[in-house]
Amino acid sequence: MANEHDKMLPIANVGRIMKQILPPTAKISKQAKETMQECASEFISFVTGEASERCRKENRKTVNGDDICWALASLGFDDCSNAVVKYLNKFREFEQERAAMNQINEDEDEAAAGPSNSSKSKYHSK
Amino acid sequence: MRQAKTAYSGFLSGGGIPRQHDPHLLPLARIKKIMKKSSVDVKMISREAPLVFSKACELFIEELTKRSWNMTIQGKRRTVHKEDVAHAVATTDVFDFLIDLAHPNTSNHHVDLNEDIEKKQ
Numbered sequence: 001m002a003n004e005h006d007k008m009l010p011i012a013n014v015g016r017i018m019k020q021i022l023p024p025t026a027k028i029s030k031q032a033k034e035t036m037q038e039c040a041s042e043f044i045s046f047v048t049g050e051a052s053e054r055c056r057k058e059n060r061k062t063v064n065g066d067d068i069c070w071a072l073a074s075l076g077f078d079d080c081s082n083a084v085v086k087y088l089n090k091f092r093e094f095e096q097e098r099a100a101m102n103q104i105n106e107d108e109d110e111a112a113a114g115p116s117n118s119s120k121s122k123y124h125s126k
Numbered sequence: 127m128r129q130a131k132t133a134y135s136g137f138l139s140g141g142g143i144p145r146q147h148d149p150h151l152l153p154l155a156r157i158k159k160i161m162k163k164s165s166v167d168v169k170m171i172s173r174e175a176p177l178v179f180s181k182a183c184e185l186f187i188e189e190l191t192k193r194s195w196n197m198t199i200q201g202k203r204r205t206v207h208k209e210d211v212a213h214a215v216a217t218t219d220v221f222d223f224l225i226d227l228a229h230p231n232t233s234n235h236h237v238d239l240n241e242d243i244e245k246k247q
Contacts, residue, residue: 009153009156009160010152011159014187017187018191024196026204027206029205031208039228040186041222045164051175054169068175075223083181087178088177091174092172
């Protein structure tokens with residue numbers, strides 16, 4: 001039983017997304033949520049299969065975000081693919097900014113440490 | 127690990143993502159698990175991939191739910207049933223891969239018929 005649930009997205013999360021898009025007075029049967037849960041999980045498998053096939057053909061071992069975006073478009077999920085490409089680009093921008101901030105912080109720390117740095121390197125050379 | 131979580135939450139709260147599209151709606155670890163189980167060919171998955179899927183799945187669920195709701199309204203009802211989802215799948219080309227999963231003529235349908243018969247008795 002636990003194994004089966006591990007293969008799918010949590011029904012509570014799925015139900016929440018469904019509820020958000022429907023009018024407030026709409027109701028959703030438990031079986032409809034379960035069906036949606038299965039469909040969403042199958043969606044992941046289906047798209048991943050397409051993406052990993054592309055990786056295999058290109059002799060790449062890692063399925064990345066671009067592969068998912070490509071697979072979505074390849075399988076006909078055009079709107080989804082477009083929205084997700086934008087999302088991925090935003091995430092990458094954010095990661096770059098974060099990396100830049102980390103670098104600045106590291107530089108500041110090193111500058112603040114000052115002379116102790118040389119003693120550190122002596123220690124390491126041992 | 128902790129650093130990664132902080133990174134994601136910064137992206138989510140400050141990255142201009144509207145509240146209704148909060149990707150934390152779907153757990154990334156579970157998405158990764160499903161991806162790995164999808165095929166023996168899937169060996170390594172980048173950190174971005176489950177994040178991309180969290181957004182894609184949200185959009186997928188929204189689309190299928192909207193179409194299911196159209197079926198519900200056509201039936202003059204306010205509760206989305208499994209059959210509504212099945213009909214939405216059957217009438218949308220891009221959801222062909224779900225035909226076997228969400229078929230209108232499922233065992234569930236038989237249960238409903240039995241309930242109808244019991245009510246009549």
